[in-house]
Amino acid sequence: MKKIGLIIFCLLVSGAIQRAYAQEGQFSVGILPPILEINADPPAKIESIISVHNLNDNSRDLNIVFRSFRPSDQKNGQIEYLAENKIEGPDPLILQKIGIYEGERQVSKISLGPFETKELKMKISIEPGAPIGDYYFSIIFISQAESLGSFSQSILPGGIGTNVILSVGKKGETRGEIVKFSSPFFLGSGPVPFTLLLRNNSEHFIVPRGRIMIKNMFGKDAGKLEILPQYILSNSERYMRDTNQATSSAQTSQTLLWPEKFLLGIYTAKAFVKLSENGPNFETSLTFVALPLYIIFAISFFAFILLGIYLRVRKRL
Structure with a gap:
């Protein structure tokens, strides 16, 4: 029994694993989908299509490489590759149960003609009684001119790939917390940046949902x-973003941004977070004060005038 889902939620990757371009147009290859989410109940035979596109008029020979990853310490969705052959998860042989097929033939390299597109099939075999757990790895198509020994643990230059999030078996209890919710306490004007850091203490991945509600000093939305x-x-932990920052240009943002520019008074912001469809749910709040600079200058100016008048009157008395 199996369930395979493709979703567009952002698992951000280092620049080399998105649509990749080497210097002087030497490498120009695209891939779909960029992310595969797979939920499998053992035993399972999983198949999924991966399309690889040569985007220029040069033929291309590509090696196929598997590499496990974890979130980077930046906590913004970027990933860090583990050392070759290192696996995180209960089954150290999981990558040996995954194959890439061109037609009916398992392959470890492919050739693409000018502007050619090839549809490959990824097959995963999960045996009965397979241990429950998550596995995170990339299927990377890399130029044969590149050396595996030259790769760092965070970037694979000259390559492009699909990130796979594989969850085997029934998920356990979802656990987590709001680690941080903050904003500047005093602002002269908007927009207002909020920092929301969530931690997943579960043994499986989560895709939290939620919102931030902002009220003014009169209790109005x-x-x-x-x-x-x-x-x-x-x-792992991750900084959240808002839906207005779903574009690639905002990929490394670590804040949610309320775009309101004119602000005046005391505001309360409350964050509501649901870690999964079945919870748990969390909420927390903060207060910030907004007072435009021109109002501060006006108040200071009139206060100075009033002080001068007071001192003159007092002197005459």
């Missing part, structure tokens, strides 16, 4: 931010 659904891998 002043604004709302929807939290962008994003992967948080097992036992």
Whole structure:
């Protein structure tokens, strides 16, 4: 029994594993989908299509490499590759149960003609009684001119790949917490940046949902931010973004941004977070004060005038 889902929630990757371009147009290859989410109940035979596109008029020979990853310490969705052959998860042989097929033939390299597109099939075999757990790895198509020995643990230059999030068996209890919710206490004007850091203490990935509700000093609704659904891998932390920052240009942002520019008074912001469809749910709040600079200058100016008048009157008395 199996369930395979493709979703567009952002698991951000280092620049080399998105649509990749080497210097002087030497490497120009695209891939779909960029992310595969797979939930498998053992035993399972899983198949999924991966399309690789040569985007220029040069033929291309590509090696196929598997590499496990974990979230980077930046906590913004970027990933860090583990050493070759290192696996995180209960089954150290999991990558040996995964194959890439061109037609009916298992392959470890492919050739692409000018502007050619090839549809490959990824097959995963999960045996009965397979241990429950998550596995995170990339299927990377890399130029044969590149040397595996030259790769760092965070970037694979000259390559492009699909990130796979594989969850085997029934998920256990979802656990987590709001680690940090903050904003500047005093502001002269908007927009207002909020920092929301969530931690996933579960043994499986989660995709939290939620919102930030903002009220003014009269208790009236002043604004709302929807939290962008994003992967948080097992036992890791991630800064959240809002749905207005779903574009690639905002990929490394670590804040949610309320775009309101004119602000005046005391505001209360409350964050509501749901870690999964079945919970748990969390909420927390903060207060910030907004007073435009021109109002501060005006108040200071009139206060100075009043003080001068007071001193003159007092002197005459």
